[in-house]
Amino acid sequence: MFNALRARIRQGHRTVGFPNRPPVLPERYMGRPQWDATLCRADCDACVQACPTAALTRADGVLRIDLGRCLFCTDCTDACPTGAIGFTREYRMATDTREALVVNDRPYQLAKALDKQAKALFGHSLKLRQVSAGGCNACEADVNVLTTVVFDLSRFGIQFVASPRHADGLLITGPVTKNMELALEKTYEATPSPKIVVAVGACAVSGGLFADHPETHKGAGEIIPVDLYIPGCPPHPIAILDGLLRLLGVIEQQ
Amino acid sequence: MTTLPHVYNGQALPLAKVPELTMSEFRTVVLERIADGRRISSFFGMPHGDGIALLAVLANDRQGVLELCRTQVRDAYPALTPEAPQAHWFEREIAEQWGIVPEGHPWLKPIRFHPCYRKGSDAWGRDKARAIEPCVTDYFRVDGEEIHEVAVGPVHAGIIEPGHFRFQCHGENVLHLEIELGYQHRGIERAIIAGPGQRTAHYVETLAGDTTIGHATAFALAIEALGGTTAPPRAQALRAVALEIERLANHTGDLGALANDVGFLPTASFCGRLRGDFLNATALLCGNRFGRHLVRPGGVRFDLTTRIADELLKRIETTFADTENAVNLLWQTPSVMARFEGTGTVSCHDAAAMGLVGPAARASGVSLDVRNDLPWGAYRAHHVPTVSLPAGDVCARAYVRWFEVRNSVRFIAEEIAALPAGAIQQEPARPAPDHLAVALVEGWRGEICHVAITDDRGRLRHYKVTDPSFHNWFGLAMALRGQQISDFPLCNKSFNLSYCGHDL
Ligand code: SF4
Ligand code: SF4
Numbered sequence: 001m002f003n004a005l006r007a008r009i010r011q012g013h014r015t016v017g018f019p020n021r022p023p024v025l026p027e028r029y030m031g032r033p034q035w036d037a038t039l040c041r042a043d044c045d046a047c048v049q050a051c052p053t054a055a056l057t058r059a060d061g062v063l064r065i066d067l068g069r070c071l072f073c074t075d076c077t078d079a080c081p082t083g084a085i086g087f088t089r090e091y092r093m094a095t096d097t098r099e100a101l102v103v104n105d106r107p108y109q110l111a112k113a114l115d116k117q118a119k120a121l122f123g124h125s126l127k128l129r130q131v132s133a134g135g136c137n138a139c140e141a142d143v144n145v146l147t148t149v150v151f152d153l154s155r156f157g158i159q160f161v162a163s164p165r166h167a168d169g170l171l172i173t174g175p176v177t178k179n180m181e182l183a184l185e186k187t188y189e190a191t192p193s194p195k196i197v198v199a200v201g202a203c204a205v206s207g208g209l210f211a212d213h214p215e216t217h218k219g220a221g222e223i224i225p226v227d228l229y230i231p232g233c234p235p236h237p238i239a240i241l242d243g244l245l246r247l248l249g250v251i252e253q254q
Numbered sequence: 255m256t257t258l259p260h261v262y263n264g265q266a267l268p269l270a271k272v273p274e275l276t277m278s279e280f281r282t283v284v285l286e287r288i289a290d291g292r293r294i295s296s297f298f299g300m301p302h303g304d305g306i307a308l309l310a311v312l313a314n315d316r317q318g319v320l321e322l323c324r325t326q327v328r329d330a331y332p333a334l335t336p337e338a339p340q341a342h343w344f345e346r347e348i349a350e351q352w353g354i355v356p357e358g359h360p361w362l363k364p365i366r367f368h369p370c371y372r373k374g375s376d377a378w379g380r381d382k383a384r385a386i387e388p389c390v391t392d393y394f395r396v397d398g399e400e401i402h403e404v405a406v407g408p409v410h411a412g413i414i415e416p417g418h419f420r421f422q423c424h425g426e427n428v429l430h431l432e433i434e435l436g437y438q439h440r441g442i443e444r445a446i447i448a449g450p451g452q453r454t455a456h457y458v459e460t461l462a463g464d465t466t467i468g469h470a471t472a473f474a475l476a477i478e479a480l481g482g483t484t485a486p487p488r489a490q491a492l493r494a495v496a497l498e499i500e501r502l503a504n505h506t507g508d509l510g511a512l513a514n515d516v517g518f519l520p521t522a523s524f525c526g527r528l529r530g531d532f533l534n535a536t537a538l539l540c541g542n543r544f545g546r547h548l549v550r551p552g553g554v555r556f557d558l559t560t561r562i563a564d565e566l567l568k569r570i571e572t573t574f575a576d577t578e579n580a581v582n583l584l585w586q587t588p589s590v591m592a593r594f595e596g597t598g599t600v601s602c603h604d605a606a607a608m609g610l611v612g613p614a615a616r617a618s619g620v621s622l623d624v625r626n627d628l629p630w631g632a633y634r635a636h637h638v639p640t641v642s643l644p645a646g647d648v649c650a651r652a653y654v655r656w657f658e659v660r661n662s663v664r665f666i667a668e669e670i671a672a673l674p675a676g677a678i679q680q681e682p683a684r685p686a687p688d689h690l691a692v693a694l695v696e697g698w699r700g701e702i703c704h705v706a707i708t709d710d711r712g713r714l715r716h717y718k719v720t721d722p723s724f725h726n727w728f729g730l731a732m733a734l735r736g737q738q739i740s741d742f743p744l745c746n747k748s749f750n751l752s753y754c755g756h757d758l
Contacts, residue, residue: 003583004587007520007524007580010576010579011527011576011579014527026534026537026538026541026542027541028537028538028540028541029541030541049452050452052452052453052456053453071456073546073547075547129409130412130413132415132416132438133416133437134437134438134440134754135415135463136460136754137463137464137754138460138464138466138544140413140414140463141463141464141544142543143413144413145529147526148530149523149527150527150530160412160413162412174438175440177438177439177440179366179367179368179436179439180388180438182388183408183409183416183437209453209456209460210441213440213441213445215368215441216440216441233546234463234543234544236543237530
């Protein structure tokens with residue numbers, strides 16, 4: 001007993017200041033990419049060729065980076081001869097539509113808060129059922145970590161629950177394997193309406209690396225409607241938390 | 255005993271040098287070796303000629319070499335499992351992938367629930383027009399008036415991957431547990447064929463995301479072996495450092511999860527944080543908490559500057575001190591030890607017979623560790639002691655992890671102190687045509703085995719991955735025999751196996 005108390009004092013208070021204070025991210029963190037049109041050569045498509053997930057396309061001289069597919073692997077920056085693609089430290093990337101997950105020559109549209117009615121329902125208490133449907137356990141792990149003392153998700157009224165019947169929504173990871181399709185549908189049906197669906201990670205958003213595999217689907221959106229998309233492979237826990245808090249209207253600034 | 259060609263870990267040889275034996279020779283050679291203490295590291299089918307070649311990779315831990323042989327089959331062969339139980343999961347995989355029937359296999363069922371890879375074949379003669387439903391199959395049943403069956407999954411209570419568990423119970427007592435997987439099957443092995451291409455390294459890193467460094471290292475070793483490239487010493491050292499940090503993060507997380515499952519919240523809560531601190535140490539190396547995009551054939555993509563090295567050492571040291579404080583509470587708390595000790599016991603004999611690997615094997619007194627027995631890279635010159643305890647219970651599996659945490663911390667400090675200078679990358683040469691390479695890595699769950707085979711143009715014609723979980727899932731089932739069903743979460747955590755690593 002005394003040992004446990006002593007240890008408790010030693011281990012200290014460990015919850016991060018986010019969202020009131022800016023998050024501490026790794027020095028080599030790869031956040032939202034950016035593209036510099038002035039450096040990009042018209043006759044080159046080295047980055048498009050290098051990308052493992054076809055996240056890059058070029059039309060009318062504008063490079064389009066689909067964050068829904070992006071693994072943040074920097075193979076494109078390695079391939080680019082002029083340094084036209086770079087990765088910023090911007091962790092805010094969650095959107096409320098699949099189409100908004102795009103970096104091109106237009107401003108990036110982050111997810112907006114739920115409407116008033118939904119906010120009244122979920123704003124103070126959001127119970128989520130997590131479904132891993134072909135996730136590699138990295139997305140799962142960094143969702144799970146939100147429940148530790150470090151991120152202390154429950155201070156925002158968000159909790160993961162064991163049964164879909166107790167849940168207000170689902171948080172999906174993985175491309176949705178064919179073998180998990182039925183289980184995901186059943187879990188969705190078992191969740192009472194109105195409900196929220198969050199897709200976490202390149203797999204759940206777009207199928208990621210597995211998008212063209214016969215064994216998998218192209219993400220959760222192919223099976224059920226999605227309300228929040230959080231890109232990354234896996235997204236940093238802060239990026240996931242930021243997305244969830246935007247949905248609840250706790251973080252509003254763009 | 256017949257001699258077989260052997261390779262060292264991370265070495266390639268021409269496929270033609272792997273002797274093609276008749277089926278009866280093959281069985282004799284493999285079975286006599288297993289009886290003599292060799293283990294199956296990998297055993298798989300591959301399209302060859304007008305049939306399927308069965309290839310066996312046997313680990314000779316005593317001599318530190320891998321022995322290879324193969325045989326050719328068309329539709330069926332006499333199963334090895336009745337004489338060598340450790341072959342049972344491999345033979346189920348061979349049946350499912352290639353429609354080859356291992357005759358006499360005591361429990362021949364699919365393991366991943368996908369259509370057969372060989373057109374027109376099916377080991378179970380299933381109707382091609384009907385979709386294969388995951389885990390819809392026969393289950394082992396115990397009959398009797400007071401017997402009941404409990405089915406759990408695929409969607410479980412926690413944030414965890416999907417799998418299906420069937421318990422045959424008498425009251426609280428588990429007579430038998432059967433585990434069926436396959437929900438996470440993404441078809442990665444098949445997608446790697448004809449590579450390596452720009453996706454291959456990424457695929458490998460997602461085989462089991464919590465073992466990114468382990469699998470990426472095995473892949474890098476295999477590709478380097480095929481091309482005759484050696485990664486620079488500095489890269490090898492950095493890979494080993496990253497692999498040990500991966501072990502630290504996962505072992506610490508597991509010790510916390512074990513505490514959680516017996517309701518001992520202080521250690522559960524502290525270790526939840528500490529695990530993240532170790533993941534952040536990996537992110538210090540490469541920006542990603544799981545080590546994505548760090549290890550590549552030819553070397554590593556990120557160097558350690560002196561400043562980052564100092565920061566890394568400082569963090570590992572303070573995180574370790576807090577981990578020691580958190581974990582020691584477990585051993586000091588009688589109510590925790592009462593739940594750990596004697597729960598989920600696997601005997602040394604059973605562990606060896608089933609071919610368990612990693613901490614699960616070592617906690618049952620089977621003293622195996624690829625880092626020592628078949629060392630690669632930095633481990634050739636720098637040893638990590640093999641930890642082995644005889645008890646075989648949850649407590650031993652927890653203790654082994656704790657000892658390994660201590661050893662990894664020491665190893666990291668010594669590696670960084672003596673970090674070789676020089677390059678971190680060397681352009682890997684093209685894989686040689688018609689060659690086979692085997693790479694083994696001791697990941698935090700145990701032995702990871704990658705076998706890469708090239709075609710006449712040097713492209714991958716076959717790629718076989720064996721995650722440690724593939725060997726160990728049956729160990730969990732055995733650990734549950736005679737236990738209370740309420741001890742399942744605890745036993746499960748003490749193994750903490752990978753679903754996607756198994757399902758591929
Ligand atoms: S960082 Fe994203 S866009 Fe660039 S190559 Fe990797 S996956 Fe493609
Ligand atoms: S998005 Fe990346 S990290 Fe997440 S499940 Fe898919 S492969 Fe794993």
